[in-house]
Amino acid sequence: MAKLATRKALLVTLGVIVLIAAITAAITVPLLLLYGGTPDDRPGYTFEDMFNQKFSYKGFSARWISEEDYLYRDEDGAVLMKNVRTNDTTVLMDNSTFTEYDAFDYKVSPDRQYILLTYNYRKVFRHSFTANCLIYDVQGSAVTAWIPYDDVQYASWAPVGHKLVFVYKNNMYLKTDFSGNDSQPITTDGVEGLIWNGIPDWVYEEEVFGANYAMWWSSDGNLLAFAKFNDTQVPVMSFSHYGETQYPMIMDIHYPKAGRTNPSVSLHVVDTTDPTYAIREVPAPEGLGDLYLYIVSWASNSQLYANWVPRPQNTSIVNICDVTQAPITCRMIEYEESTTGWIGVFGPSYPTFIADGSSYLIIQPHDEGSGAGKYRHLCLRTITQSGEASREWLTTGQFEVTSIQSYDEANGIVYFISNEEIPRQRHLYSLTVSQQDSKKCLTCGLWDDCGYYSAYFSKNASWYILSCRGPGVPIYTLNEARTDNYVLLEFNDELRTKMDETRMPVKRYQQFRVSGYDGWAEMFLPPDFDETKKYPVLFDVYAGPYSQKVNEQFRLYWTAYLASSLGIIVASFDGRGSGYRGEKLLHEIYRRMGTVEVEDQIEAGRQFQNLEYVDKDKMAIWGWSYGGFVTSHVIGRGSDVFKCGIAVAPVTDYLYYDSVYTERYMQHPQDNEKGYNDTIVMHQVENFKKAKFLLVHGTGDDNVHFQHTADLVDALTRAEAEFDLMIYTDQDHSIRTTRKHLYNKMNNFLKECFDM
Numbered sequence: 001m002a003k004l005a006t007r008k009a010l011l012v013t014l015g016v017i018v019l020i021a022a023i024t025a026a027i028t029v030p031l032l033l034l035y036g037g038t039p040d041d042r043p044g045y046t047f048e049d050m051f052n053q054k055f056s057y058k059g060f061s062a063r064w065i066s067e068e069d070y071l072y073r074d075e076d077g078a079v080l081m082k083n084v085r086t087n088d089t090t091v092l093m094d095n096s097t098f099t100e101y102d103a104f105d106y107k108v109s110p111d112r113q114y115i116l117l118t119y120n121y122r123k124v125f126r127h128s129f130t131a132n133c134l135i136y137d138v139q140g141s142a143v144t145a146w147i148p149y150d151d152v153q154y155a156s157w158a159p160v161g162h163k164l165v166f167v168y169k170n171n172m173y174l175k176t177d178f179s180g181n182d183s184q185p186i187t188t189d190g191v192e193g194l195i196w197n198g199i200p201d202w203v204y205e206e207e208v209f210g211a212n213y214a215m216w217w218s219s220d221g222n223l224l225a226f227a228k229f230n231d232t233q234v235p236v237m238s239f240s241h242y243g244e245t246q247y248p249m250i251m252d253i254h255y256p257k258a259g260r261t262n263p264s265v266s267l268h269v270v271d272t273t274d275p276t277y278a279i280r281e282v283p284a285p286e287g288l289g290d291l292y293l294y295i296v297s298w299a300s301n302s303q304l305y306a307n308w309v310p311r312p313q314n315t316s317i318v319n320i321c322d323v324t325q326a327p328i329t330c331r332m333i334e335y336e337e338s339t340t341g342w343i344g345v346f347g348p349s350y351p352t353f354i355a356d357g358s359s360y361l362i363i364q365p366h367d368e369g370s371g372a373g374k375y376r377h378l379c380l381r382t383i384t385q386s387g388e389a390s391r392e393w394l395t396t397g398q399f400e401v402t403s404i405q406s407y408d409e410a411n412g413i414v415y416f417i418s419n420e421e422i423p424r425q426r427h428l429y430s431l432t433v434s435q436q437d438s439k440k441c442l443t444c445g446l447w448d449d450c451g452y453y454s455a456y457f458s459k460n461a462s463w464y465i466l467s468c469r470g471p472g473v474p475i476y477t478l479n480e481a482r483t484d485n486y487v488l489l490e491f492n493d494e495l496r497t498k499m500d501e502t503r504m505p506v507k508r509y510q511q512f513r514v515s516g517y518d519g520w521a522e523m524f525l526p527p528d529f530d531e532t533k534k535y536p537v538l539f540d541v542y543a544g545p546y547s548q549k550v551n552e553q554f555r556l557y558w559t560a561y562l563a564s565s566l567g568i569i570v571a572s573f574d575g576r577g578s579g580y581r582g583e584k585l586l587h588e589i590y591r592r593m594g595t596v597e598v599e600d601q602i603e604a605g606r607q608f609q610n611l612e613y614v615d616k617d618k619m620a621i622w623g624w625s626y627g628g629f630v631t632s633h634v635i636g637r638g639s640d641v642f643k644c645g646i647a648v649a650p651v652t653d654y655l656y657y658d659s660v661y662t663e664r665y666m667q668h669p670q671d672n673e674k675g676y677n678d679t680i681v682m683h684q685v686e687n688f689k690k691a692k693f694l695l696v697h698g699t700g701d702d703n704v705h706f707q708h709t710a711d712l713v714d715a716l717t718r719a720e721a722e723f724d725l726m727i728y729t730d731q732d733h734s735i736r737t738t739r740k741h742l743y744n745k746m747n748n749f750l751k752e753c754f755d756m
Contacts, residue, residue, distance in 0.1 A: 050558060050740075055556055069084070070082055092115065113139065118131040132149075144179070154212055186270055196231070198227070227267055243730065259669040259670065262660075266284070267284065282321050316344070319333070340587040342664045346664075354407060363404065373585075375400050376402075426552075447472075451470070474554055538568050543574075589665065597630060624648040625703075629681070633681060648742070649735070688719070694724040695712065
């Protein structure tokens with residue numbers, strides 16, 4: 001095998017490297033003293049280091065295009081294809097075309113004849129954007145065609161050949177001839193802002209699909225399923241975009257808030273081999289009121305899997321549909337109901353189909369008995385001729401399977417990620433479906449300082465790119481799945497050296513008993529941490545449903561700066577409502593956001609005050625989005641644990657937030673009036689007089705609208721509570737382009753809070 005090392009041999013080699021690095025680090029103090037220096041001569045991680053890319057790690061971005069070939073861009077920007085078995089590299093496109101058009105992305109057709117280049121990126125929402133597109137002929141080494149529109153919303157190849165579908169002004173088009181710029185419309189009823197074909201509206205993009213597309217090809221590239229959204233009855237949220245014009249622009253978004261009218265959704269199929277492009281509708285379940293379409297997948301080239309969820313989101317219906325019938329017929333194969341909360345994580349799980357589509361692998365909750373509650377586990381479901389699909393559990397226990405990575409059809413092996421070892425870790429496992437006792441952890445103990453992995457498999461799971469994402473510096477390898485052979489793709493040697501030369505914080509984990517549960521806390525300690533000294537503490541909180549702040553992913557940024565340069569302990573705690581530790585803990589937050597998760601942060605703070613090295617009079621808390629919501633409630637409780645709080649883009653009343661997210665955890669406002677009332681921060685403004693508070697928001701936030709902060713400002717002002725306010729004009733939820741100013745503002749606030 002060309003240039004592949006065995007795992008054992010490579011580990012020996014890299015083990016020497018790691019050992020040398022460890023020895024070097026261990027003898028740093030004596031060496032510096034020998035030359036008259038001290039360990040403190042090393043610089044700390046500075047505020048400028050957050051923005052200058054000095055401590056950024058190198059990833060390895062690749063895209064599998066066949067079982068043994070992957071695509072990547074080299075340092076010059078050329079698009080290359082590499083064969084993992086022969087190690088041969090082919091240049092598909094040099095960097096000149098990328099440079100000429102300042103392109104930001106590329107997609108190679110499955111037959112490798114053409115490359116779709118996108119340029120002139122214009123952000124719309126979190127995942128969506130518009131762009132210009134051109135087609136590059138690989139054989140002719142030249143641009144051969146353009147999509148003749150300036151605001152293409154989405155474009156992608158079919159899974160075989162070089163058939164291209166794209167969306168413009170909410171209509172879908174098909175392009176098969178690249179000798180010119182012509183294309184054929186698939187839909188014609190799209191209306192900007194109202195009727196969406198093949199791409200999601202705002203709420204489906206943000207809360208359901210988490211993507212900028214709503215179309216799904218059959219594996220043979222003939223049939224195309226797509227969703228249509230109608231926002232006609234959805235209320236409009238308007239906000240100003242100030243820009244530099246004499247009059248601000250008014251931005252309108254059809255945004256369904258809790259309890260208000262949702263978009264209607266329908267599922268359709270078109271045969272792209274039929275010149276008429278006749279569109280057929282896939283029937284949805286009847287008699288269930290408002291429905292969400294959560295998952296669409298092809299079980300086979302003639303069978304479509306559709307997962308529908310009624311508006312309360314505590315039940316789920318899966319239909320399998322025969323698209324060869326006219327009209328299309330469907331039957332229910334799966335019905336799931338939760339009696340303690342909502343379905344799934346942020347919705348139902350995605351299936352991985354086996355063979356002819358008669359069975360599929362999926363992650364679903366399994367009751368572990370003895371009061372332990374349900375944990376998410378891997379199961380095999382088999383579609384029967386009638387009735388519900390049968391279920392066979394492949395994993396069980398008080399841990400969770402977090403994702404299915406791939407399925408090796410030839411050998412009957414499923415690859416998945418689980419936190420079986422420790423809740424904050426993620427490891428890659430393999431399991432032969434026909435042998436339940438064959439489960440094997442492929443990454444446990446593989447690398448020192450690595451406990452958080454992900455994997456990207458080739459289509460048939462013969463190869464995978466393994467990413468070690470922390471807690472140490474990330475590592476990337478190319479692995480052959482059925483052997484121990486692999487090669488190192490990226491070890492980030494330069495970053496390791498820079499970190500050795502810098503006073504970096506030390507990470508520590510500790511358990512606390514809070515509200516009847518053992519919860520994990522994570523601390524970033526100053527480099528010269530001394531348990532006999534007293535340190536200020538900043539709680540970094542999110543605490544939203546199924547979140548996990550305490551994990552072993554590599555990260556630096558503001559946390560590293562505060563610990564390294566300012567000597568602040570930065571801590572996080574996962575309490576009730578957090579994820580990856582079973583539904584019993586998770587569903588504690590159901591119908592009562594703004595209560596139990598807030599109480600747990602306060603109680604964790606009290607327990608931190610009892611630690612000998614914590615200055616109990618110098619504790620602060622901060623969070624963004626849901627974390628800002630929790631921070632605001634913590635300050636509003638007036639507990640005196642936290643002397644200061646920073647809330648960035650916070651929700652302050654969940655009646656103001658979108659229906660899909662809010663009702664998933666809170667149900668409809670009419671069915672949970674008290675629960676919604678408890679989310680309102682404005683009811684607690686009197687207690688804000690007891691602490692220092694910094695409130696931050698962007699006026700262009702399409703997600704958590706500035707309305708949330710405006711209401712809180714009004715309430716605080718009426719209560720005559722002193723607070724600091726920072727508004728970022730036209731910035732969205734990420735406050736992306738003014739980050740440096742934001743973090744400098746928060747630095748100064750903390751320094752004042754801690755009397756630094």
